[in-house]
Amino acid sequence: MNQPSGTLKKTPLYARHRALGARMVEFGGWDMPVEYSGIADEHLAVRTRAGLFDVSHMGEIEIAGRDALAAVQHITSNDASRLAVNQAQYAALTTPEGSFVDDVLTYRLADDHFMLVVNASNIIKDFRWIGEHIQGLGDAAAVNTSSRYALIAIQGPAARDILQTLTGVDLAAIKYYWFATGEVASVRVTISRTGYTGEDGFEVFVAPASAERVWDAILAAGKPFGLLPAGLGARDTLRLEASMRLYGNDMDEQSTVLEADLGWIVGWKKSEFIGADVLRRQKAEGTAKKLVGFEMVDRAIGRHGYDVFIEGNNAGIVTSGTQTPYLKKAIGMAYVPSDRTDTGTEIDIDVRGRRARAVIVPMPFYKRAR
Amino acid sequence: MYPADLKYTKDHEWVSLASGNARVGITDYAQKQLGDIVYLELPAVGRSLKKGEVFGTIESVKAVSELFSPVSGEVTAVNDALTQKPETVNTDPHGSWMIAVKVADGDTSDLLDAAAYTELTK
Numbered sequence: 001m002n003q004p005s006g007t008l009k010k011t012p013l014y015a016r017h018r019a020l021g022a023r024m025v026e027f028g029g030w031d032m033p034v035e036y037s038g039i040a041d042e043h044l045a046v047r048t049r050a051g052l053f054d055v056s057h058m059g060e061i062e063i064a065g066r067d068a069l070a071a072v073q074h075i076t077s078n079d080a081s082r083l084a085v086n087q088a089q090y091a092a093l094t095t096p097e098g099s100f101v102d103d104v105l106t107y108r109l110a111d112d113h114f115m116l117v118v119n120a121s122n123i124i125k126d127f128r129w130i131g132e133h134i135q136g137l138g139d140a141a142a143v144n145t146s147s148r149y150a151l152i153a154i155q156g157p158a159a160r161d162i163l164q165t166l167t168g169v170d171l172a173a174i175k176y177y178w179f180a181t182g183e184v185a186s187v188r189v190t191i192s193r194t195g196y197t198g199e200d201g202f203e204v205f206v207a208p209a210s211a212e213r214v215w216d217a218i219l220a221a222g223k224p225f226g227l228l229p230a231g232l233g234a235r236d237t238l239r240l241e242a243s244m245r246l247y248g249n250d251m252d253e254q255s256t257v258l259e260a261d262l263g264w265i266v267g268w269k270k271s272e273f274i275g276a277d278v279l280r281r282q283k284a285e286g287t288a289k290k291l292v293g294f295e296m297v298d299r300a301i302g303r304h305g306y307d308v309f310i311e312g313n314n315a316g317i318v319t320s321g322t323q324t325p326y327l328k329k330a331i332g333m334a335y336v337p338s339d340r341t342d343t344g345t346e347i348d349i350d351v352r353g354r355r356a357r358a359v360i361v362p363m364p365f366y367k368r369a370r
Numbered sequence: 371m372y373p374a375d376l377k378y379t380k381d382h383e384w385v386s387l388a389s390g391n392a393r394v395g396i397t398d399y400a401q402k403q404l405g406d407i408v409y410l411e412l413p414a415v416g417r418s419l420k421k422g423e424v425f426g427t428i429e430s431v432k433a434v435s436e437l438f439s440p441v442s443g444e445v446t447a448v449n450d451a452l453t454q455k456p457e458t459v460n461t462d463p464h465g466s467w468m469i470a471v472k473v474a475d476g477d478t479s480d481l482l483d484a485a486a487y488t489e490l491t492k
Contacts, residue, residue: 023405034432035405038405038406039405039406039431039432040406040431233405233431233432236432237431299409300409301408301409301429301434303434322431322432323408323409323429323431325406325431330408352427352434
């Protein structure tokens with residue numbers, strides 16, 4: 001098969017992916033590994049042991065200055081004032097309509113210094129948006145620092161034990177959605193207890209020049225634990241099982257934070273932010289559509305973009321769907337009218353001209369035992 | 371790698387012409403491109419197919435692909451056991467026949483032999 005062209009961006013770990021025999025695909029302008037040994041194999045490794053992901057394509061935008069907190073509060077939906085230094089939170093970068101410019105993780109690096117981790121395909125858009133919308137908010141400047149970081153995620157029940165062999169940082173002391181600075185394999189890094197798989201795990205921010213060293217060290221340390229390198233294919237099936245949204249699939253500039261059923265990432269008690277009026281109104285009055293989870297009844301997969309029918313009427317659209325390797329079910333997410341979101345509601349999905357039955361189920365589909 | 375007794379298409383199907391009923395499947399190259407296969411939809415017995423016509427779909431975790439008939443003729447058998455265990459296509463692609471076709475048109479000159487197909491997939 002022809003490989004993607006040379007115009008695509010390559011992460012600092014590109015040579016490693018080729019050497020490991022990964023199948024490469026274009027994703028958000030990047031030449032990324034979609035799978036190494038197979039999506040199901042890698043998915044199961046993450047659920048039962050551990051997987052190692054190169055997510056260096058993700059972007060970083062830092063906001064610093066005396067008024068950095070006010071700037072972050074204005075552009076994101078969540079309440080960043082609740083973040084301690086070394087703590088992170090999930091948030092929406094909101095439009096005035098209460099929809100998503102992007103979904104981001106906000107890291108508080110210092111009292112007056114934040115870092116937003118953003119989707120690869122949105123880096124340029126987000127950076128422009130942030131620059132325009134923090135103007136006039138006092139002493140706060142945004143810098144696109146994406147090229148300063150490679151990002152390596154180790155995820156799975158064995159992730160902590162594996163990473164602990166390579167660092168003096170007490171990983172057990174880093175709580176979920178907190179981070180610490182220290183060394184991994186004698187390389188200066190930031191270790192964040194976050195991920196996109198529904199498992200325990202860490203994301204390691206490292207200077208690009210040292211990325212291969214950290215990657216190689218984790219792969220070697222993980223070998224006795226059954227760790228596998230894992231690609232974007234498994235990342236997608238894992239995040240869907242865990243009901244984590246994917247920007248561009250499950251929400252975008254056409255869907256609001258509440259329509260995406262992410263009310264928990266809105267800081268209702270904080271003062272104004274972009275889109276707050278719309279979201280407050282939707283909270284009081286409800287929304288026309290809402291994102292729900294579904295499980296197929298018939299043997300078929302409802303995929304992104306397929307139409308949803310309820311009692312014969314076109315009622316919505318599938319945003320994500322796959323056959324999940326761990327639950328071994330065909331599941332997905334779809335927008336349906338807000339008055340038809342009850343668990344057990346029967347829906348039909350148009351699968352290439354054939355109506356396949358599905359039923360609305362609670363999310364998350366998968367929740368790890370703690 | 372690619373059995374010499376099979377013929378191949380540029381769409382990555384194989385066809386066994388050894389008997390009057392041609393058997394059709396997909397190649398090792400195709401299953402590798404698809405990844406983990408989860409569903410297989412095949413036509414009903416008795417359906418008449420033209421060469422190059424879509425006879426079914428194969429679905430992996432990440433994508434849906436159409437299956438194209440390498441020959442013209444009537445479907446005489448469908449491998450129902452395979453639709454129940456479609457992942458077998460990943461482990462044994464050249465042993466996993468999908469349909470049998472009573473070939474109506476004897477012209478197979480556009481099919482590739484193993485050497486030509488191997489070259490195509492390089």
